[in-house]
Amino acid sequence: MNELITYKGRTVPWVTRWSGEYVSRPVTLMAQTTRDTRTGDVATELRLVFEDDPYAVRDDHDFLWSVDATARAGEPEWRQVNSMRQQASMVRLRCQVCAARLPAEMTPWLLGRGEFDHLIANPESTTLTPPTCQSCWNIAARLCPWLRKTGSVRCIVDRREIWGVHGDVYQPDGTAMEDCRVSYGHRRATRLLTLAKQQAVCLHGLRELL
Ligand SMILES: [Zn+2]
Secondary structure, three states: OOOOEEEOOEEEOOOEEEHHHOOOOOEEEEEEEEEOOOOOOEEEEEEEEEOOEOOOOOOOOOOEEOOOOOOOOOOEEEEEEOHHHHHHHHHOOEOOOOOOEOOOOOEEEEEEHHHHHHHHHOOOOOEOOOOOOHHHHHHHHHHOHHHHHHOEEEEEEOEEEEEEEEEEEEOOOOOEEEEEEEEOOOOHHHHOOEEEEEEEEEEEOOEEOO
16 A cells, blocks of 8 residues: 545545646537548548647547646545546556555456446446555545445456546537547547546456455
8 A cells, every 4th residue: 555645634535636636628629631641531520629729639549638637736626536547547557545556457446336236237337436455445435425325345356448438528519418438449530529537447357355
């Protein structure tokens, strides 16, 4: 376990967003014409961009990420996760409470009872809950009001598959469908119109540690 972050004597999970980390960046739709360097074909695509930086870097799957700051200024927003740290926890496998590095196989995970039951019944479904190291299981179960209410399940996962993202999908008319999950395999036109906020993963070989 790494050293824990505290605020006024209370442990703050590593992934929690702080009030000073929220960044408001208006988005807009932009038509962009691209030329295929191999075939020479020209195509026009509609894509979601930041108003203040239309050519901001997208990830390898064409998603535009909502980028939170990471300076831990202000006070913890207990119900919110920092998009950058949530992504790092899922992709680089770091404990969501203490940021300790975790193994890519036989990865420890702590889930609420309801989510665990859902994932067992629907193995192809995805989760936004990052992993938690075994040393932090007791702390997380005690600290998180939601886990206290539903009960927590101590799990081991054979491996996690980075499935896609959770975020808002914009329509060509500029309206947004909020809180959608979009896979890496989804059609490019949709990925280009998605504002990604969290990483969604699929947990293979999920089981309760008895
Ligand atoms: Zn930990």
